[in-house]
Amino acid sequence: MKKDKLHIHWYPGHIAKAERQLKEKLNLVDVVIEVRDARLPLSSSYANIKKLLGEKPRLLLLNKADLADKKDLEKWVVYLKKMSGCPVLLTEAKGSRDLNLVIKTAVDLAEPKIQALIAKGLLRRAARAMVVGMPNVGKSSIINKLTKSSKTKVGAKAGVTRQQQWVRINPKLDLLDTPGIIPTRQDNQVQAAKLAFVSSVSENAYSPEPVAKSLLELLEKYSEVKEYYKTTNLTLEDIAISRNWVKKGNEPDLERTAIYVLKDFREGRLGLFILDEIPEE
Numbered sequence: 001m002k003k004d005k006l007h008i009h010w011y012p013g014h015i016a017k018a019e020r021q022l023k024e025k026l027n028l029v030d031v032v033i034e035v036r037d038a039r040l041p042l043s044s045s046y047a048n049i050k051k052l053l054g055e056k057p058r059l060l061l062l063n064k065a066d067l068a069d070k071k072d073l074e075k076w077v078v079y080l081k082k083m084s085g086c087p088v089l090l091t092e093a094k095g096s097r098d099l100n101l102v103i104k105t106a107v108d109l110a111e112p113k114i115q116a117l118i119a120k121g122l123l124r125r126a127a128r129a130m131v132v133g134m135p136n137v138g139k140s141s142i143i144n145k146l147t148k149s150s151k152t153k154v155g156a157k158a159g160v161t162r163q164q165q166w167v168r169i170n171p172k173l174d175l176l177d178t179p180g181i182i183p184t185r186q187d188n189q190v191q192a193a194k195l196a197f198v199s200s201v202s203e204n205a206y207s208p209e210p211v212a213k214s215l216l217e218l219l220e221k222y223s224e225v226k227e228y229y230k231t232t233n234l235t236l237e238d239i240a241i242s243r244n245w246v247k248k249g250n251e252p253d254l255e256r257t258a259i260y261v262l263k264d265f266r267e268g269r270l271g272l273f274i275l276d277e278i279p280e281e
Helices: 013-028 049-053 070-084 099-119 139-147 189-197 208-219 223-229 236-243 254-266
Strands: 031-037 058-063 088-090 127-133 165-170 173-177
Touching (some): 013 049, 013 127, 031 099, 058 099, 088 099, 099 127, 099 139, 127 139, 139 165, 139 173, 189 254, 208 236, 208 254, 223 236, 236 254
Parallel strands (some): 031 058, 031 127, 058 088
């Protein structure tokens, strides 16, 4: 892969396997909790989620809301509620605010299914929910905060959660944690790049330089980013020179700069952004 050309190979085999397993286990749950990255309300979604779920109730969480622009996020919540027809809640990468509301909403969504079982003469049981979403949107972190434990494996790399497992949240709710899903379409490199910005694509699938260049092009209009890097031109070359990241021969170290730019964005140092735009109706 040439370093100056953006091309992301982004459909690992274990993700494809996880999607098949998810379809097989959907009949075990009453409600689906879909987790997206708040910085990518559309790009971090599964394109065929409605077809996949059928009539299954869904709760949509925009996670890492603390890393997204607050005013724009309010508009996205309104838009997504209207387009999806399901509840939309905000959760944060750090902190546990509103997690009780997540539990209550999931239980409420599952109640019609529970009532149908009771009507058949069965005893009331805990609602069963499945957590789905792209890699690294924070599915396992949310579950760990809900259970106040670390029973599920959590990490900052794509594809950390490999095995599905039931997690008891409380007597009213059980969760089935699942690996993240990546859409099967591979020809949308714009979406692939955005997912790479937030670590939802494995680092083995791309070179950092073209991905960082694409990110800087999106951030070009934000003066606070230029102020952060103390440069008027938001290019890898200018940032490298500004930070004195150079190699032998006084050449800008573009690879090192690209890695730091991506890290700065992912950790919120550059500011709070939403990189998707609400589609015009």
